[in-house]
Amino acid sequence: xxxxxxxxxxxxxxxxxxxxxxxxxxxxxxxxxxxxxxxxxxxxxxxxxxxxxxxxxxxxxxxxxxxxxxxxxxxxxxxxxxxxxxxxxxxxxxxxxxxxxxxxxxxxxxxxxxxxxxxxxxxxxxxxxxxxxxxxxxxxxxxxxxxxxxxxxxxxxxxxxxxxxxxxxxxxxxxxxxxxxxxxxxxxxxxxxxxxxxxxxxxxxxxxxxxxxxxxxxxxxxxxxxxxxxxxxxxxxxxxxxxxxxxxxxxxxxxxxxxxxxxxxxxxxxxxxxxxxxxxxxxxxxxxxxxxxxxxxxxxxxxxxxxxxxxxxxxxxxxxxxxxxxxxxxxxxxxxxxxxxxxxxxxxxxxxxxxxxxxxxxxxxxxxxxxxx
Amino acid sequence: xxxxxxxxxxxxxxxxxxxxxxxxxxxxxxxxxxxxxxxxxxxxxxxxxxxxxxxxxxxxxxxxxxxxxxxxxxxxxxxxxxxxxxxxxxxxxxxxxxxxxxxxxxxxxxxxxxxxxxxxxxxxxxxxxxxxxxxxxxxxxxxxxxxxxxxxxxxxxxxxxxxxxxxxxxxxxxxxxxxxxxxxxxxxxxxxxxxxxxxxxxxxxxxxxxxxxxxxxxxxxxxxxxxxxxxxxxxxxxxxxxxxxxxxxxxxxxxxxxxxxxxxxxxxxxxxxxxxxxxxxxxxxxxxxxxxxxxxxxxxxxxxxxxxxxxx
Numbered sequence: 001x002x003x004x005x006x007x008x009x010x011x012x013x014x015x016x017x018x019x020x021x022x023x024x025x026x027x028x029x030x031x032x033x034x035x036x037x038x039x040x041x042x043x044x045x046x047x048x049x050x051x052x053x054x055x056x057x058x059x060x061x062x063x064x065x066x067x068x069x070x071x072x073x074x075x076x077x078x079x080x081x082x083x084x085x086x087x088x089x090x091x092x093x094x095x096x097x098x099x100x101x102x103x104x105x106x107x108x109x110x111x112x113x114x115x116x117x118x119x120x121x122x123x124x125x126x127x128x129x130x131x132x133x134x135x136x137x138x139x140x141x142x143x144x145x146x147x148x149x150x151x152x153x154x155x156x157x158x159x160x161x162x163x164x165x166x167x168x169x170x171x172x173x174x175x176x177x178x179x180x181x182x183x184x185x186x187x188x189x190x191x192x193x194x195x196x197x198x199x200x201x202x203x204x205x206x207x208x209x210x211x212x213x214x215x216x217x218x219x220x221x222x223x224x225x226x227x228x229x230x231x232x233x234x235x236x237x238x239x240x241x242x243x244x245x246x247x248x249x250x251x252x253x254x255x256x257x258x259x260x261x262x263x264x265x266x267x268x269x270x271x272x273x274x275x276x277x278x279x280x281x282x283x284x285x286x287x288x289x290x291x292x293x294x295x296x297x298x299x300x301x302x303x304x305x306x307x308x309x310x311x312x313x314x315x316x317x318x319x320x321x322x323x324x325x326x327x328x329x330x331x332x333x334x335x336x337x338x339x340x341x342x343x344x345x346x347x348x349x350x351x352x353x354x355x356x357x358x359x360x361x362x363x364x365x366x367x368x369x370x371x372x373x
Numbered sequence: 374x375x376x377x378x379x380x381x382x383x384x385x386x387x388x389x390x391x392x393x394x395x396x397x398x399x400x401x402x403x404x405x406x407x408x409x410x411x412x413x414x415x416x417x418x419x420x421x422x423x424x425x426x427x428x429x430x431x432x433x434x435x436x437x438x439x440x441x442x443x444x445x446x447x448x449x450x451x452x453x454x455x456x457x458x459x460x461x462x463x464x465x466x467x468x469x470x471x472x473x474x475x476x477x478x479x480x481x482x483x484x485x486x487x488x489x490x491x492x493x494x495x496x497x498x499x500x501x502x503x504x505x506x507x508x509x510x511x512x513x514x515x516x517x518x519x520x521x522x523x524x525x526x527x528x529x530x531x532x533x534x535x536x537x538x539x540x541x542x543x544x545x546x547x548x549x550x551x552x553x554x555x556x557x558x559x560x561x562x563x564x565x566x567x568x569x570x571x572x573x574x575x576x577x578x579x580x581x582x583x584x585x586x587x588x589x590x591x592x593x594x595x596x597x598x599x600x601x602x603x604x605x606x607x608x609x610x611x612x613x614x615x616x617x618x619x620x621x622x623x624x625x626x627x628x629x630x631x632x633x634x635x636x637x638x639x640x641x642x643x644x645x646x647x648x649x650x651x652x653x654x655x656x657x658x659x660x661x662x663x664x665x666x667x668x669x670x671x672x673x674x675x676x677x678x679x680x681x682x683x684x685x
Contacts, residue, residue, distance in 0.1 A: 220641065224653050
């Protein structure tokens with residue numbers, strides 16, 4: 001939301017513009033400024049993680065399996081480490097431990113196709129992945145002695161650092177939330193602008209479209225689309241959430257356009273020969289942009305929550321991506337073993353971000369529309 | 374009134390047609406050829422062809438849509454692809470458990486949220502108000518998953534106050550034993566957003582002149598708040614409760630899944646996991662119809678609570 005500050009138009013005279021007034025109101029709200037700082041921190045975290053400066057090696061198994069949180073170091077109460085890093089009950093991947101799940105089937109298919117000229121053209125589709133896993137397992141074994149008994153924020157089942165996973169999960173969840181919200185806001189604003197500005201046929205059609213989308217409950221619609229797409233990935237989640245989540249914004253923007261299109265400044269724009277598109281997006285849009293901004297912020301929170309649920313259920317991001325949802329999924333079974341730290345870390349990160357974002361949204365609404373209250 | 378209801382029902386048809394087209398397009402085009410899904414990974418062209426004929430996928434599009442509309446009208450969606458159970462049968466048996474959890478959840482949540490919202494709206498600006506509001510914001514930002522996982526672990530697994538999961542045979546047993554913890558979790562999750570919302574509805578009313586008049590007449594604060602303000606704030610409250618209904622029916626799937634309650638929500642998740650299209654299609658269409666009817670009921674309720682409302 002720093003954009004608000006930087007995009008301020010330069011006013012030569014002493015008369016402050018509406019954005020500057022809003023920013024001034026926002027600055028006096030101490031809670032809002034703290035929330036803004038927290039949100040900015042998370043966005044910075046996302047950017048650093050995305051560029052690979054942070055948590056790039058989240059997949060490395062740096063600690064023992066389920067390493068408890070603590071800063072004490074390897075010498076405390078864990079004899080397993082001195083014995084070369086194989087903790088009791090832990091999973092120690094080694095070369096022989098990595099089994100090709102398709103090996104048996106492939107062998108059978110190949111023997112069936114033995115009569116053919118070549119080996120039946122049956123190629124193990126997992127060969128590449130397995131080679132990589134085995135190489136990594138070998139490396140892990142070489143560094144096995146280096147595994148830490150405790151990690152600052154604990155480790156997961158494979159001994160991966162929970163802190164790195166949370167940072168990586170922040171990247172995924174925040175990216176999904178932000179881009180899905182941008183997509184939904186864009187669709188809602190464009191549809192709402194056309195419906196509200198043109199009215200009549202266009203309005204009827206878009207309203208029909210709206211009522212179709214809203215008559216199916218939100219989560220059910222998302223699940224139905226997830227069932228159909230059956231192809232996981234970050235982009236898929238963004239598309240699912242963005243393409244279904246525009247309805248609330250549409251309704252608000254449409255109402256604003258209906259209100260604004262009869263105002264004098266729009267008539268004046270008509271008089272100087274501005275085209276419909278120009279009146280819609282150059283003249284009216286800036287005057288309702290505060291509504292859009294608040295909605296954008298609101299939807300980021302909504303989509304972050306939805307992404308967590310989707311990924312938890314396994315319909316969200318792919319298996320090789322960490323998100324808070326997939327972390328919660330792992331944490332569910334860990335909790336039964338008494339390993340609470342992954343659950344705590346994912347929950348805390350999400351709660352802090354979502355709380356700050358919600359508080360910031362409330363403050364934005366107050367600052368941008370002082371007539372409320 | 375009957376004319377109004379008839380007209381509203383008539384107006385539902387285009388929306389319903391839209392939902393039918395949306396679901397049809399989604400499952401038959403975006404989802405790819407269902408015959409391949411059904412036949413599995415290894416199959417020969419002849420098998421695919423026969424499945425296509427069985428499903429009617431080889432027919433022209435308008436014939437397929439007509440078949441789909443007939444299915445909706447007759448309620449006969451055929452059998453589940455995964456279990457071969459009749460889809461209508463699945464609905465009939467899963468609705469009961471869902472309602473056993475949802476009805477108490479909605480009633481308790483609404484009552485508690487109304488009381489809490491009334492209190493903080495009355496004390497607006499005070500420390501209590503601020504603490505409750507911040508508590509609601511924080512409570513709202515914790516994922517529903519965390520509530521379920523932690524409460525199930527603490528109250529059921531560790532303390533043993535409730536069964537961890539499961540479902541019994543009789544209504545009394547289900548209501549008093551198995552649905553208790555799910556209802557508690559559901560109420561805890563929905564109480565924070567509802568309290569915030571109802572508080573804003575009450576705040577809209579509290580500044581009006583009729584409130585001052587009521588106080589001037591010497592009414593007790595209880596009567597002013599619970600009779601005068603509540604009745605005037607009831608239209609948005611009814612809207613909110615009614616809006617939640619259809620979503621709850623399918624949306625309580627997380628709770629149903631965690632607590633192994635054989636309800637509609639769990640069925641939806643199973644169907645999505647198994648690509649069981651007939652079940653998902655049927656749920657989507659019927660929940661959409663339910664939503665439209667609930668919207669109509671909400672409008673009729675407005676008239677009942679506020680005679681000034683004009684139904685047009």
